[in-house]
Amino acid sequence: MMSSSLIDRARSVMPGGVNSPVRSYRAVGGEPVFIKRANGSKIYDVEDREYIDYVCSWGPMILGHNNKKIAESVKKAVDYGLSFGAPTEKEVIMAELITSMVPGIDMIRMVNSGTEAVMSALRLARAFTEKSKIIKFDGCYHGHCDSMLVKAGSGALTLSHPDSLGVTGEFARNTLIADYNDIESVRRLFAENKGEIAAVILEPVAANMGVVPPRDNFLAGLRALCDENGALLIFDEVITGFRLCPGGAQEYFDVRADIVTFGKIIGGGMPVGAYGGRKEIMELVSPLGGVYQAGTLSGNPIAMAAGIAQLTELKENKDIYLRIDRMAESLEKGFKRMAKELELTLTVNRVGSLLCVFFTKEAVTDFKTAKSSNTKLYAKFFKHMLDNGIHMAPAQFEAMFVSDAHTEEDIEKTLEKAEKSLREMKNGGDFA
Structure with a gap:
């Protein structure tokens, strides 16, 4: 079974083929990925492709999938x-x-x-x-x-x-x-x-x-x-x-x-x-x-x-919060480093284990400044990351969630793929 065939079936029996609008991928384009199973920090689609997951079912999987x-x-x-x-x-x-x-x-x-x-x-x-x-x-x-x-x-x-x-x-x-x-x-x-x-x-x-x-x-x-x-x-x-x-x-x-x-x-x-x-x-x-x-x-x-x-x-086990906050901080620092080294219009906000990358040079402090983010750039970044096995929210205005199942290796791989994606986007003229 493939996601492409499932979405065709789904659209014939469900509005937009989904049971929640953000799953439709309209904010980022393309077709949604259908998930078959999950474990720890990873999810697997119906074609058994593996992704490091930062959606975590929109937050509740704080201990990881299938704990x-x-x-x-x-x-x-x-x-x-x-x-x-x-x-x-x-x-x-x-x-x-x-x-x-x-x-x-x-x-x-x-x-x-x-x-x-x-x-x-x-x-x-x-x-x-x-x-x-x-x-x-x-x-x-x-x-x-x-x-x-x-x-x-x-x-x-x-x-x-x-x-x-x-x-x-x-x-x-x-x-x-x-x-x-x-x-x-x-x-x-x-x-x-x-x-x-x-x-x-x-x-x-x-x-x-x-x-x-x-x-x-x-x-x-x-x-x-x-x-x-x-x-x-x-x-x-x-x-x-x-x-x-x-x-x-x-x-x-x-x-x-x-x-x-x-x-x-x-x-x-x-x-x-x-x-x-x-x-x-x-x-x-x-x-x-x-x-x-x-x-x-x-x-x-x-x-x-x-x-x-x-x-x-x-x-x-309150140390869980120390661990997930530390890993989210590593992501935050990594994204900020890339923005500086590559001279990109990127802003990163984080509170605890919640974070978000905005494609804007403005400090994001409210809805008006959040809307200054370039959603087309986010959509391209999302697609690059998904193709490289990193699952982020299919919409700019959502959070990334870190779970206790994420490892240092997951964080390092995520930052490696992010830098690769951002370099490709810059070289392709997306940030011009």
């Missing part, structure tokens, strides 16, 4: 049944693990995806504050729930427009768009919508416009503004949760959120999500309170088994 402890835990759980639609001990263990690891979370509710977690967190924030409007940031992604699929209108921060067909103007009007890393843009929105804002939601490290770290005091400034205006601060940690350190961005940056959302990393790659926060907020969730949210597969025993194994490993 033995996680796989064994899942296999044991399968013997007892796939789904019960009833409480299990594993749900309790998972909740105890998360609340013991993440500061500020007294109670947690399991769901089935990051999108569902965000949707539920927003409903909860509106109920708790009895306000309607939400502030989000241009370029931050929070899943495909209607109220988050909006974009800034031209010329005015206070006017937002639907970013997807099927999203009504009513949703857009209650979602206000600020600029990431610009605390004054948030302050203005609070002033212009006094007493109406329920919450501010953001990725504490923006990882869907590439990787963009928060400026010094930006997160602390948001915390203060929310406190001053009776609004909640929501950290969307679908990417950063358990990735930066055991306690996520709250621990890493020493800033507390009121509600935190998590995604696939808490399931070791299984479909899962969660949202949690202070007890007084979470007690509004049904059946204790009037905020309704339910799901037959929430707390699925197989997903919980995988997640317990992963989070236990991260809790008990």
